Amino acid sequence: MDDGAAQLIEALRGAALIGAEPPDLVPLTGGVSCDVWKLETPSGPVVVKRPLPQLRVVALWEAPVERGTAEVRWLRRAQGIDPALVPEVLADFPELHAFVLRFIPGCPVWKDELIAGRVDPAFAAMVGSGIARVHAATAFNRSDQASFPNQAMFSALRLDPFFLHAARQDAELAPALHGLVHLFSDHGIALVHGDVSPKNILVAAQGPVFLDAECATWGDPAFDLAFCTTHLLLKAVWLDSEALRDAAAAMVSAYAAGIDWEPPADFMARAGAYCAGLLLARIEGKSPAPYMTDDLHKTTVRAQARALLLRPQPLDALVAQWQRTL
Ligand SMILES: Nc1ncnc2c1ncn2[C@@H]1O[C@H](COP(=O)(O)OP(=O)(O)OP(=O)(O)O)[C@@H](O)[C@H]1O
Ligand SMILES: [Mg+2]
Known part of the structure; x- marks a missing residue:
């Protein structure tokens, strides 16, 4: 056991989550960015999460452990908006960048449901309206802006590895990809989750539960909708x-109904631009989608993403025109 783990166990003891006996920390997943354990406590099962200083991906990718703080802040803020959207934060240990969440039992992650062919448009719509609710509640809120000054971290974890890494592979598209970075920095509007992916959404009886907000930052909410849409289109x-x-169409349309802070057409234009860049980045970027191995699939996504980067479409139109095969 490393030193950090010994400190973490001390902290869990200090928070009365465990007794004197050694805790049975059961790893939850092969997460690429964190250690995530399930732990039985006298008051029920909990999740203990501690960010890793270096992500477990093929390319060397360092990430500041402060992202644990960003996640706790996002979870607490979202809980204040609607407690059903997130697991409750039971304890946090800022000096260790670690925290404890209530374990939500019996809920698959949405990604597994989608891969099993259980694709429920009503649930997708609830994902869209859930993300929109957090954006609407935080839009132009100065206190949220001050609480999430994480743009440098967001650049290191999102803008650089996705858009700029792809720009380095493709000179023709580099200006458009650089443009997305500027688009994001010019639209500090609301609290962005930063990793709204089907693998970070639990399918609970009352609707989606959002996890894994390590990339949370003040920024452009259009990124979140584009990010989740990208995942659905790649899987399509x-x-x-x-x-x-x-x-994807159901999610985008439910989200659109929740936009009350700017003209929806402006939002959809930016979301469409990000989505084009993200689609390309999941083929060419530093963090390629692990299931995108078939050359025909890659060609299908690459050709559409390149065309969309050169002639951007609003996100709703992009989804409507998306082709599964060429
Ligand atoms: N509160 C919770 N209740 C139930 N399951 C949870 C909870 N928190 C996390 N999990 C499970 O643990 C997994 C990993 O959690 P999380 O996504 O927060 O960590 P991560 O290391 O950042 O993951 P990754 O890098 O794979 O996205 C989730 O996909 C989910 O299956
Ligand atoms: Mg995750």
Whole structure:
């Protein structure tokens, strides 16, 4: 056991989550960015999460451990907006960048449901309206802006590895990809989650529960919707599933109904631009989608993403025109 783990166990003891006996920390996943454990406590099961200083991906990718603080802040803020959107934060240990959440039992992650072919457009719509609720509640809120000064971290974890890494691979598209970085920095509007992916959403009876807000920052809310849409469109190609494209459309349309801080057309234009860049980045970037291995799938995504980067479409139109095969 490393020194950090010994300190973490002391902290858990200090918070009366465990007794004198050695805790049975059971790893929850092969997470790339964190140690995540399940722990049984006298008051029920909890999740203990501690960010790793270096992500477990093929390319060397260092990430500041302060992102644990960003996640706790986002979870607490979202809980204040609607407690059903997130697991409750039970304890946090800022000096260790670690924290404890209530474990939500019996809920699969949305990614597993989608891969199993259980694609529910009503649930996708709830994902869209859930993200929109956090954006609407935080839009132009100065106190939220001051609480999430994480743009440098967001650049290191999102803008650089996705857009700028892809720009380095493709000179023709580099100006458009650089443009996305400027678009983001010019639109500090609301609290961004930064990793709204189906693998970070639990399917609970009352609706989606959002996890994994390590990249949370003040920024452009259009990024979050684009990010999740990208995941659904990539999976629509991988699994040749019209239902997944329809789920993306349902999510985008439910989100649009919640936009009350700016003209929806302005938002959709930016979201469409980010989505084009993210689609390309999941093929060419530093963190390629692990299931995008088939050359035909890659070509299908790359060709559409390149065309969209050169002639951007609003996100709703992009989804409507998305082709599973060429
Ligand atoms: N509060 C919770 N209740 C139930 N399950 C949870 C909870 N928190 C996390 N999990 C499970 O643990 C997994 C990993 O959690 P999380 O996404 O926060 O960590 P991560 O290391 O950042 O993951 P990754 O890098 O794989 O995205 C989730 O996908 C989910 O299956
Ligand atoms: Mg995760």
